[in-house]
Amino acid sequence: MPLRLASESLSGCSGCEIALLNTGVGLLRLLKSIKIVHMPILMDNKYFQGNDAEAELEIPEAEIGLLSGAVRNEEQLRIAEKMRQRCGSIVAFGTCASYGGIPALANLFEDADLFRRYYRTAEATDAAGNPAEVVPPFLERTFALDEVIRVDVFLPGCPPHPDGIAHLLDTLASGKKPDPELQSVCDSCPTRREGKGSVQRIRRFIRNARFQPDKPPADMRCLLEQGFLCMGPVTLAGCSGRSGGMPRCIEARVPCKGCYGPVRPGGNQLFDILNALASNGIDTKNLPDRLAVLRYSGAHRRLVRTVNKPA
Ligand code: SF4
Ligand code: SF4
Ligand code: SF4
Numbered sequence: 001m002p003l004r005l006a007s008e009s010l011s012g013c014s015g016c017e018i019a020l021l022n023t024g025v026g027l028l029r030l031l032k033s034i035k036i037v038h039m040p041i042l043m044d045n046k047y048f049q050g051n052d053a054e055a056e057l058e059i060p061e062a063e064i065g066l067l068s069g070a071v072r073n074e075e076q077l078r079i080a081e082k083m084r085q086r087c088g089s090i091v092a093f094g095t096c097a098s099y100g101g102i103p104a105l106a107n108l109f110e111d112a113d114l115f116r117r118y119y120r121t122a123e124a125t126d127a128a129g130n131p132a133e134v135v136p137p138f139l140e141r142t143f144a145l146d147e148v149i150r151v152d153v154f155l156p157g158c159p160p161h162p163d164g165i166a167h168l169l170d171t172l173a174s175g176k177k178p179d180p181e182l183q184s185v186c187d188s189c190p191t192r193r194e195g196k197g198s199v200q201r202i203r204r205f206i207r208n209a210r211f212q213p214d215k216p217p218a219d220m221r222c223l224l225e226q227g228f229l230c231m232g233p234v235t236l237a238g239c240s241g242r243s244g245g246m247p248r249c250i251e252a253r254v255p256c257k258g259c260y261g262p263v264r265p266g267g268n269q270l271f272d273i274l275n276a277l278a279s280n281g282i283d284t285k286n287l288p289d290r291l292a293v294l295r296y297s298g299a300h301r302r303l304v305r306t307v308n309k310p311a
Contacts, residue, residue: 004060005063008079034173057078059086064087065088067093070100074136091151091152104144104302107305156236157238157259185231191223193225200282202282
């Protein structure tokens with residue numbers, strides 16, 4: 001009998017679900033062993049009994065619960081808790097669910113400043129008051145999923161590579177335990193490394209890296225060794241897929257920004273990269289955009305309010 005899968009999307013962009021669809025024919029194969037019983041982003045499924053905030057959520061029982069997005073408001077918290085009750089295994093699907101992702105950048109700001117920015121000072125819209133209806137109340141900050149419910153499996157990535165999604169669902173459908181990836185982006189990066197000591201400072205990526213357009217990335221020197229902040233050493237592998245590809249950003253000759261989160265669960269990409277740079281003899285005192293290093297992993301109290309007025 002196929003395993004039942006329920007899916008919910010919290011504070012995110014739906015890119016993880018698009019990546020699921022991008023498994024393509026793999027998804028058709030998966031549908032023989034997995035039955036999707038709930039996925040509001042793809043299937044019309046009315047699951048609030050009325051509009052009452054206290055109304056019971058109707059989420060069908062399932063063996064697998066895929067949850068994408070971080071937890072930012074009370075409604076998302078209710079949905080996450082209900083998914084935990086109804087699903088056998090909960091998968092934190094994508095980097096927002098695993099580490100807070102882009103939504104956790106809001107942890108740097110007071111809610112009042114965010115509302116002012118969105119509703120009164122954004123260039124593209126007319127000024128308005130804060131919404132008083134429909135929008136659920138914010139929680140005190142943006143949470144990763146495992147801060148609010150128990151999580152069984154983490155599948156980070158912004159979004160996760162379709163190969164990784166298909167592999168995980170295949171593994172779960174066959175009753176096996178998922179094998180965690182513990183390599184870094186550098187492990188699948190083909191660029192040329194010449195060794196320590198050639199760069200003393202990191203600069204912003206406002207100029208292209210040095211490379212020859214007609215040559216493959218294997219002929220390009222490592223971007224960190226060119227002086228750019230490449231997060232490859234401290235970021236979990238996976239964006240290369242499972243059939244010998246290369247990291248997505250490196251293929252585009254752009255430094256890794258760290259979107260798969262830390263190599264080990266619980267790791268701190270900021271501490272890890274400072275260590276990696278220091279051990280390569282690079283001055284970390286004037287590292288540009290230091291907090292941006294946590295742009296994908298700002299939940300778990302990694303990013304806290306330090307700024308009062310967003311620009
Ligand atoms: S992890 Fe990335 S792709 Fe997935 S919901 Fe979050 S922002 Fe979107
Ligand atoms: S630091 Fe960046 S460019 Fe260098 S090997 Fe690692 S991923 Fe590749
Ligand atoms: S290279 Fe880094 S930032 Fe780019 S997709 Fe891979 S993990 Fe994400």
